[in-house]
Amino acid sequence: MKNYWVESFRGWACAVTLGAAFCGQAFASAPTLPPIEAFFGEASIMDAAMSPNGRWVVSLVSGGGLRDRLVLIDLEDKEPTKILAALKTADISDFRWVNDEWLTYSVSSTDEKSNKRKGNGLLGINRKGDRTRLLIKRDYEKVVSDRVGARTLEPDHFYMAPGLANTNEIIVGHANYDPVHGYDLVHITPLALDIENGSTRKLVDQSIPNVVHWIFDVQGRARVAVSLEDPRLHTVYWLADGAKTWSQIGKFSNLTPDWEPAYVQDNALFVLKNTGAQAEQQLYRFNFETGKPEADALVATPGFDARVAPIVSRVSGVQHGLRVQGEVSTTLWTQPVMLEVQKKIDAMLPGRINHLRCGFCDKPDNVLVYSYSDKDPGEFLVYQISADSLQRLGKTRPQIDPQQSFGVEFHRTTARDGLSLPMWITGAPAAGQAAKPTVVLAHGGPWVRGGFWRWDAEAEFLASRGYLVIMPEFRGSEGYGMVHQRAGWKQWGLAMQDDLTDALRFATAKGWADSKRVCIAGASYGGYATLMGLAKDPDLYRCGVAWVGVTDPTLLFSIHWSDMSADAKRHSMPVLIGDPVKDAAMLAANSPLAQASRIKAPVLLAYGDKDMRVPIEHGERMRDALTANGNAPEWVVYQREGHGWQRKESRIDFWQRVERFLATHLKADK
Numbered sequence: 001m002k003n004y005w006v007e008s009f010r011g012w013a014c015a016v017t018l019g020a021a022f023c024g025q026a027f028a029s030a031p032t033l034p035p036i037e038a039f040f041g042e043a044s045i046m047d048a049a050m051s052p053n054g055r056w057v058v059s060l061v062s063g064g065g066l067r068d069r070l071v072l073i074d075l076e077d078k079e080p081t082k083i084l085a086a087l088k089t090a091d092i093s094d095f096r097w098v099n100d101e102w103l104t105y106s107v108s109s110t111d112e113k114s115n116k117r118k119g120n121g122l123l124g125i126n127r128k129g130d131r132t133r134l135l136i137k138r139d140y141e142k143v144v145s146d147r148v149g150a151r152t153l154e155p156d157h158f159y160m161a162p163g164l165a166n167t168n169e170i171i172v173g174h175a176n177y178d179p180v181h182g183y184d185l186v187h188i189t190p191l192a193l194d195i196e197n198g199s200t201r202k203l204v205d206q207s208i209p210n211v212v213h214w215i216f217d218v219q220g221r222a223r224v225a226v227s228l229e230d231p232r233l234h235t236v237y238w239l240a241d242g243a244k245t246w247s248q249i250g251k252f253s254n255l256t257p258d259w260e261p262a263y264v265q266d267n268a269l270f271v272l273k274n275t276g277a278q279a280e281q282q283l284y285r286f287n288f289e290t291g292k293p294e295a296d297a298l299v300a301t302p303g304f305d306a307r308v309a310p311i312v313s314r315v316s317g318v319q320h321g322l323r324v325q326g327e328v329s330t331t332l333w334t335q336p337v338m339l340e341v342q343k344k345i346d347a348m349l350p351g352r353i354n355h356l357r358c359g360f361c362d363k364p365d366n367v368l369v370y371s372y373s374d375k376d377p378g379e380f381l382v383y384q385i386s387a388d389s390l391q392r393l394g395k396t397r398p399q400i401d402p403q404q405s406f407g408v409e410f411h412r413t414t415a416r417d418g419l420s421l422p423m424w425i426t427g428a429p430a431a432g433q434a435a436k437p438t439v440v441l442a443h444g445g446p447w448v449r450g451g452f453w454r455w456d457a458e459a460e461f462l463a464s465r466g467y468l469v470i471m472p473e474f475r476g477s478e479g480y481g482m483v484h485q486r487a488g489w490k491q492w493g494l495a496m497q498d499d500l501t502d503a504l505r506f507a508t509a510k511g512w513a514d515s516k517r518v519c520i521a522g523a524s525y526g527g528y529a530t531l532m533g534l535a536k537d538p539d540l541y542r543c544g545v546a547w548v549g550v551t552d553p554t555l556l557f558s559i560h561w562s563d564m565s566a567d568a569k570r571h572s573m574p575v576l577i578g579d580p581v582k583d584a585a586m587l588a589a590n591s592p593l594a595q596a597s598r599i600k601a602p603v604l605l606a607y608g609d610k611d612m613r614v615p616i617e618h619g620e621r622m623r624d625a626l627t628a629n630g631n632a633p634e635w636v637v638y639q640r641e642g643h644g645w646q647r648k649e650s651r652i653d654f655w656q657r658v659e660r661f662l663a664t665h666l667k668a669d670k
Contacts, residue, residue, distance in 0.1 A: 032404070033464060034399055034400060034401070034404065034464055035399070036461070036652055036655050036656060036659070037399070037652060038397060038399035038400055039397075039400075039457045039458075039460060039461040039464075039655070040457060040461070040648070040651040040652055040655055041648055041651075041652070042062040042063065042068070042648055043062065043377070043396045043397055044061065044062060044063055044394060044395065044396060044397065044398055045059050045060070045061050045062075045380060045393070045394035045395070045396055046060045046061070046062065046068065046396065047059070047060045047095075048060070048368060048370070048380045048393060049095065049096060049097055049357065049368070050097075050357055050358065050359045050366065050367075050368040051097050051100050051127075051359050052097060052099060052100055052314045052315050052359045052360065053100045053315070053359050053360055054075070054358065054359030054360050054364055054365050054366045054367075055074065055075055055076055055100070055359075055365075055366070056072060056073065056074055056075065056100075056127065057072075057073045057075060057368060057382065057393065058070050058071065058072050058073075058084060058095065058097070058103060059071045059073070059380065059393065059394065060092060060095060061394070062091075066086060067086060067087055067088065067089075067090065067091045067092075068091035068092050068093070069083055069084075069085060069086035069087075069092055070083070070084040070085040070086070070092055070095060070103075070105065070125075071083055071084060072084040072127065072129070073393075075365075075366050075382060075384075082129065084103075084125065084127075084129050085105060085123075085125050085129065085132070087107065089109065090107045090108065090109040091107065091108050091109070091110070092105050092106070092107060093105075093106050093107060093108040093120060094106040094120070094159075096159075096162075097314075098124070098162070098163075098168060098169075098170055098195055099166060099167070099168065099314075100127070101126055101127050102124055102125070102126055102127070102168055102195055102196065103124070103125055103126075103127070104122055104123065104124050104125075104135065104159065104170060104195060105122075105123055105125065106120040106121060106122055106123075106159070107120055107121050107123070107138060108120055108646075110646040110647045110648075118138045118139055118155075119136070119137075119138050119155035119156075119158075120138065120158075121134070121135075121136050121137055121138035121155065122134075122135040122136035122153075122157075122158075122159055122172070123135060124195035124196070133195065133196070133198060134152050135152065135153060135172075135193060135195060135198060136152070136153045136154075136155065136157045136158070136159075136172070137152055137153065137154055137155050138155060139155065151197065151198025151199060151200075152198065153172065153174075153193070153200070156174060156175045156176075156177070157172050157173065157174050157175070157191075158172060158173050158175065159171075159172055159173075160172055160173045160188075160190060160214065160216075161214075161216045161220070162216075162218075162220065162314065163192050163193075163220040164192075164219055164220040165218060165219070165220075165314050165315065165316075165317055166315070167194075168194050168195050168196045168197075169192045169193065169194055169195075169220060170192075170193055170195060171190055171191070171192060171193070171203065171216060171220060172190070172191050172193045172200075173188040173189065173190055173191070173214070174188065174189040174190075174191060175188055176188070176189065178566070183563045183564070183565050183566075184565045184566050184567055185212055185565070186210055187209065187210055187211055187212070188211055188212060188213075188214065189204075189207065190203045190204060190214050190216075190222055191203060192220060203220070203221070203222050204222050204225075206244070206245065206246065208225050208227050208237055208246055209227065209229060210227045210228050210229050211225045211226065211227050212226060212227070212228050212234075213225070213226035214226075215261055215263060215264055216264070217264045217265070217266075218265075218312055218314075218317040219317070221239075222239060223238065223239050223264045223269070224236065224237070224238060224239075224261045224264060224269065225237040225239075225246065226261070228254075228567075231254075231567040231570070231571050232253065232254060232571050233251055233252065233253060233254065234251075234252060234254055234257070235248060235250070235251045236248070236249050236250035236251070236252075236261060237249065238269065238288070240267065240288075241266075241267040249286070249288070249291060250291075254571075254572065255572060255575060255576070256482075256486075258273070259271040259272060259273040259284070259286075259293055260272050260273075261286075262283065262308055263308075263309070263310050265310060265312070265319050268285060268286070269285070269286040269288075270283060270284065270285055270286065270298070270308075270310075271283075271284055271285075271286050271293050272284075272305075272306070272308070273293050273297075274481065274482045275297065276300060276302060276303075276481055277302065277481075278303070278420070278480065278481030278482075278483045278484060279481045279482035279483045280300070280301070280302065280303065280304060280305050280306070280480070280481040280482075281305035281306055281307075281481075282297040282298075282299060282300040282301075282306055283297060283298045283299035283300075283306055283308050283322075284296075284297055284298060285298060299322065299324055299332070301324065301325075301326025301327070303326075303327065303422075303480065303481075304325075304326040304327055304479060304480060304481075305326075305449075305478065305479050305480065305481065306324055306325070306326060307324070307325035307326075307479075308322050308323070308324050308325075309322065309323045310322055310323075311323060311331070311333075311361070313358075313360065313361040313362055314359075315359070315360050315361075315362070316361075316362050318335075318361075318362060319334070320333060320334060320335035320338055320358075320361045320362075321333040321334050321335060321338065323355070325452075327410060327453060328353060328452075328453045329353050329355070329452075329453075331355065331356065335361055335362070337361075337362075337363065337364065338356065338358060338361060338364070338367075341356060341364070341367055341383065341385065342354070342356055344383075344388075345367075345369055345371075345383060345390070348390055349369075349371050351373060352371050352372060352373045352376070353371070353372055353373065353453070353454070354369055354370075354371045355369070355370040355371075356368070356369055356383075357369075357370070364385060365384070365385060365386065366382055366383065366384055366385070367382070367383045367385065368380065368381075368382060368393075369381040369382070369383055369390070372396075372454060372455065373402065373407070373454075373455070374405075374407040374408045374453050374454055374455055375402040375403075375405035375406070375407045375455060376400070376402040376405065376455060377395075377396045377397040377400055377455045377457075378395075378396045378397075378455070379392060379393070379394065379395040379396060380392075380393040380394055380396075381393055400455070400460075404464070405455065405460055406426050406427045406459075406460060406463040406464075407426065408424050408425065408426050408451065408453060408454075408456065408459065409424070409425050409426075409428060410422065410423075410424055410451075410453070411423050411424075411425055411506070413502065413503065413506040415475075415495075415498065415499055415502045416498060416502055417495065419475060419484070419487055419495075419499075420480075420484070421472065421473070421474070421475075421499055421502055421503060421506075422451075422472075422473040422477075422480055422484075423451075423470060423471060423472045423473060423503045423506070424450070424451035424459075424471040424473070425468070425469065425470055425471070425507065425512070426456065426459040426460065426462075426463045426468075426469040426471070427459075427462070427463030427467060427468045427469055428468060428507075428510070428512045429468070429511075429512055434514075435468075435508075435511055435512060435513055435514040435515075436466065436467060436468040436512065436513065436514055437466065437467055437468070437514055437517035437518070437519075437662075437666040437667065438467060438468040438469075438470060438504070438507065438512075438513040438514060438517065438518045438519070438666075439462050439467045439468070439469050439470070439518075439519050439520070439521055439662070439666075440470050440472070440500055440503070440504055440518065440519070440520045440521070440533070440541075441458065441459065441462070441469055441470065441471050441521050441522060441526070442471075442472065442474070442500060442520065442521070442522035442525070442526035442529040442530060442533075443471065443473075443477070443522065443525070443526050444522065444523050444524030444525045444526045444527075445476075445477070445478075445524070445525050446474070446476050446477065446488065446492075446496070446525035446526075446529075447476060447477070447478055447485065447488075447576065448477065448478055448479075449473070449477055449478050449479030449480070450471055450472075450473055450477055451471050451473060456471075459471060461655060462662075465659060465662070465663075466667070467662065467666070468507065468512050468513050470503050470504060470507050470513065472499055472500050472502075472503035474488065474496045474497075474499035474500060474503075474529075475487040475488035475491060475495055475496055475499055476488020476489070476491060476496055476576075488576075489575060489576055490575075490576070490577065490578050490583065490586070492528065492532075492553055492577055492578070492587075492590055493532045493536065493589070493590025493591075494590065496529070497529060497532055497533060497536055497537075497590075500520070500529060500533060501533075501537055501540065504518060504540065515540075517542060517666045517667075518540060518541050518542060518666075519541060519542055519543040519544065519545065519662055519665060519666055520533045520534065520540075520541045520543075520544050520545075521544065521545035521546070521658075522545075522546065522547075522549070523546075523547045523548050523549065523644065524548050524549060524550065524613070524614060524643065525549075525550060526546075526549070527546035527547055527548060527549015527550060527551075527614075528546075528549050528550040528551065528553075528592065530544045530545065530546040530549060531544060531546050531549060531551060531592035531599065531603070531622065532590065532592050532595075534592075534598075534599045534600075534601050534603065535592050535595035535596070535598040535599050536595075536598075538598060538599070538600055538601065541601055542601055542602075542665050542666060543601050543602045543603070543604075543661065543662070543665040543666070544599075544601060544602075544603050544604070545603075545604045545658055545661060545662075546603065546604070546605055546606075547604075547605070547606040547607070547654065548606070548607055548608060548611055548613070548614050548643050548644060549605075549614065549618065549619070549622075550614055550618055551591075551592050551593045551618040551619065551621060551622040552587075552591040552592070552593040552594065552618065552621070553577050553578065553587045553590070553591060554580055554584075554587050554588075554591065555593075555617065555618055555621075556569075556573065556577065557569050557573065557580045558580075559615050559617060559618075561612070561615060562612055562613060562614070562615050563612040563613055564613070592622065593621055593622055593625055596622065596625035596626050596628075596629055597629045599626060599629075599631060600631060601631075601665075602631075602633075602634070602661070602664075602665055603626060603631065603633035603634070604633065604634045604636075604657060604658065604661045605619050605622060605623055605633045605634070605635050605636070606619075606635075606636045606637075606638065606654055606657075607619040607620075607636075607637055607638070608637070608638050608640075608641030608642050608643065608644070608645070608650075609637050609638070609639055609640070609641065610640060610641060610642045611641070611642050611643045612642060612643070613642070613643040614643060616637065619635075619637075623635050634657070634661065636653075636654070636657065638650045638653075638654070
């Protein structure tokens, strides 16, 4: 790769309207206040991947009036850079190298106007771009005109994992659903699919029933099967190298497993077990003789669950390291060459997370770098080892100036009952500066980890408009140990809600939050917490912004056209949220819909008309109840949107509304 490569690419990019992101000084005179589009428009470059041999890079790019497309770059400059794949009526959404000659990609259509149910499908394309094969259909409607003998799978198939290295195979899953309850997955059948000719073959001769999760080794062989023969329990099976029969190695409650399988390397199984001081997950090697994880943890991230992913060469099958997510994302290299490269890149790009992606990791010529921080959405670069040169491929959001970003700080305080309460804060004023109007931003889920050390569009946008943003990891949130997670069971509107209040009090005591100018906001569960906060603590908040929010927990059980599975309604949700019969009084007492008369602050409500997770009926009932009590909300429905805003137009319109709403109710002293 020549030193002038990046400049040549820039010129080509502008010529084919790849997007202003790549065009010289396009943003040199950007205004001090970044526009909403900088935060919620499409990213200029969304992802990039290096071929197994390290010679080619494919990037997923947007902009320039074209749909999201794949661009191929030859790092040896022997072939011209080109658009590899582009569609006129849909975006390419997900892609991966299968080998040096073939890739696969999926498709999405956020502006789809038909009422037909569509999947993301799967297509294969060769590197030259002159051969494309439809592997998995998108349209669930039966196509009667299919050519006899055509090797194209139905939309109930999906990509699962790489297949055998150095072949044209990938692994796809055939999802089998309960014919009575359409959203209840009962079994996944794994198949090896040859992307060049469309043929499939069975991967499991003696299948275990009700398998909903498979783990494969680098040879593309199924080695771990997790079965839900009982919807309240999951059973873990293991297939030893060379064995013909599966062995049961564990059986646990779905909600409180003793351990869970993480990955397979060679003939070893690695598992995650909650053994930290706060029952945080740590990585162990499984001992098949004792039937338990070994005594000593291999990876631990105190205070955080260790999320671990192996880095394996697709050429040799050798594991070269681990990607570990704790408070921050870290790479633990065992390959000496890559360890040295990591040190060099970290020295070149200090204060950032630098993820390295190598093709031939055993002896790489080129390394793809994804570099980001809490103030920078990220950029892709290529490091040429022999020349010791680092060249920029593209910034994900070039309109964002890291010097103007606020970043995120991690803090802990003690909740009123003594539980350690984590939180992420963006936009805290410097020492000696006045307290700021504040937004308490509650994450959805709620059984997910909400915050990470990285740039966050919502928090950064709000901070850019002058607000302090508090993002509490209320009890029930994952990522901080089972003690913290389990403390949130049956605590909707109770201790989970108190955690939001305690996080606000922490920021107020620090002198960061102006306690007289606070708004609460959030989506999904965060929308519930917003409305419940306005009802339970009316003196704390001037206003609330809730989008795609749950308004009554009992509706999660009773609305039958949602995508909540019947098993979840029968078994896990009664434990996590409350039993709709036994806990009816508790659920009613903590229903924003039932407490609508207590909500006096202004409310902005937004829903998608196609939402199957929290159907629009939640919002319509809340709108009507607030209106009946003399507090009509600002109400907006986004057409053809589901549980969140996929279309840029929806995102821009929504955050414009939020900006106006907050400015009206928080900026002026009252």
